[in-house]
Amino acid sequence: MKIPLRIALFLLMAGLAVMYPVPSKAQPLPPNNAPADPQTADLVGRLVNYTQGTPLEEPLEVMLHIAGASGAGQNMLHAAAGLDGRFVVPDVPVQPGWTYTAMVNYQDSTYASAPVTADDVLAGQEVEIRVYESSPDLSKVEVTQMHVLFNFAGDGLEVKQLYLLSNYGLTTVKGEQALADGKKPTYSFPLPEDAGYLYFEPQGTDRFIKQAGGFSDTAPINPGAFSTQAMVSYVLPYKDPQVFTYTNPLPTRSLTLALPASTGVQIEGANIPEPEKKTSPDGSEFLVYLLPAVGANTPVQVELKGIPPGVEDPVPAASSQTTPTAQIPVPVLGLVVGLGILLMGIGIWTWAKQRRFASIPGEEDEMALEENIPAFPSGAGDEDPPELRREPNPPEEELQNRSEQ
Numbered sequence: 001m002k003i004p005l006r007i008a009l010f011l012l013m014a015g016l017a018v019m020y021p022v023p024s025k026a027q028p029l030p031p032n033n034a035p036a037d038p039q040t041a042d043l044v045g046r047l048v049n050y051t052q053g054t055p056l057e058e059p060l061e062v063m064l065h066i067a068g069a070s071g072a073g074q075n076m077l078h079a080a081a082g083l084d085g086r087f088v089v090p091d092v093p094v095q096p097g098w099t100y101t102a103m104v105n106y107q108d109s110t111y112a113s114a115p116v117t118a119d120d121v122l123a124g125q126e127v128e129i130r131v132y133e134s135s136p137d138l139s140k141v142e143v144t145q146m147h148v149l150f151n152f153a154g155d156g157l158e159v160k161q162l163y164l165l166s167n168y169g170l171t172t173v174k175g176e177q178a179l180a181d182g183k184k185p186t187y188s189f190p191l192p193e194d195a196g197y198l199y200f201e202p203q204g205t206d207r208f209i210k211q212a213g214g215f216s217d218t219a220p221i222n223p224g225a226f227s228t229q230a231m232v233s234y235v236l237p238y239k240d241p242q243v244f245t246y247t248n249p250l251p252t253r254s255l256t257l258a259l260p261a262s263t264g265v266q267i268e269g270a271n272i273p274e275p276e277k278k279t280s281p282d283g284s285e286f287l288v289y290l291l292p293a294v295g296a297n298t299p300v301q302v303e304l305k306g307i308p309p310g311v312e313d314p315v316p317a318a319s320s321q322t323t324p325t326a327q328i329p330v331p332v333l334g335l336v337v338g339l340g341i342l343l344m345g346i347g348i349w350t351w352a353k354q355r356r357f358a359s360i361p362g363e364e365d366e367m368a369l370e371e372n373i374p375a376f377p378s379g380a381g382d383e384d385p386p387e388l389r390r391e392p393n394p395p396e397e398e399l400q401n402r403s404e405q
């Protein structure tokens with residue numbers, strides 16, 4: 001199956017655990033090695049409010065990011081959009097192989113146009129930036145893919161949970177209720193009570209909020225497939241057997257569990273399929289379990305059975321919690337990188353196996369993702385749980401009409 005390039009690139013970033021939000025301000029750029037006098041042209045575009053289906057009737061600053069053939073930033077230009085949403089970026093340097101992406105910040109969320117080429121700019125092709133009104137309503141949001149990866153460190157069980165969220169509505173979902181510190185969480189996920197050593201990806205931001213029994217994310221969820229990604233890692237005291245229970249407040253379309261095959265540990269539980277063995281690029285082998293769809297607030301419980309090499313004196317089942325060590329045995333060190341790389345492979349494999357979104361018209365129009373979503377493959381459930389059944393978004397024709405207004 002042909003996997004859309006934008007999805008493959010995204011999964012690559014997820015596999016490397018490098019998930020950065022689109023910047024809303026100009027960033028320092030490397031030196032420009034382009035010719036001294038490049039050809040220039042005006043780039044024209046407009047802002048469209050896709051929630052209301054009308055041009056955006058307020059002036060906003062537009063940022064044009066220019067990337068070289070290698071993807072490195074070349075320049076950042078600015079322009080002002082008029083009251084009708086239209087804008088012109090004058091004297092844009094044009095070079096073969098360069099790409100141009102227009103961005104705008106609207107209601108504290110960043111939106112970007114589809115990238116255009118140098119030839120598109122020279123031809124006067126109009127770029128469009130779609131913006132959306134905001135709402136706290138999560139009814140059109142799901143966890144399209146969730147990957148849970150287990151590994152072992154000393155007497156602790158390392159857990160990495162990667163969430164890939166999609167928003168099938170026509171509003172950007174963001175929190176409205178402020179906490180004591182002023183932050184407004186968009187959604188919250190639970191974590192085991194004895195989870196320790198929490199850290200999040202992307203790092204270096206105040207996006208995530210640690211709370212008793214879980215965490216919250218303040219990032220907005222823009223409309224589209226895989227529009228928001230987050231990863232949380234933590235350590236649990238390990239005991240044999242280890243019971244792992246998770247309840248997701250959002251419906252989950254695909255849930256994948258994985259662990260290194262070399263540990264000798266098996267995952268068992270009700271409706272748990274036989275694992276498939278996958279090999280990461282570094283040669284490490286993993287057991288991968290692909291579970292069927294899970295409805296919102298439906299608990300999933302599995303048992304990890306076995307004592308992996310390097311894990312000494314696992315915590316007895318009746319024992320009180322001990323503080324997990326942060327040291328990683330030398331034989332396991334090589335698997336840490338493998339786990340990160342495996343995120344890419346599992347994502348692509350899951351995408352191909354489910355064949356989700358394969359029949360959706362117009363890959364570049366992610367707002368049509370709700371239509372004609374294929375059923376789950378044989379063995380993954382006869383039909384989606386009620387929580388996963390969505391009313392379709394406006395058809396592609398209506399969205400096209402909005403674009404042409």
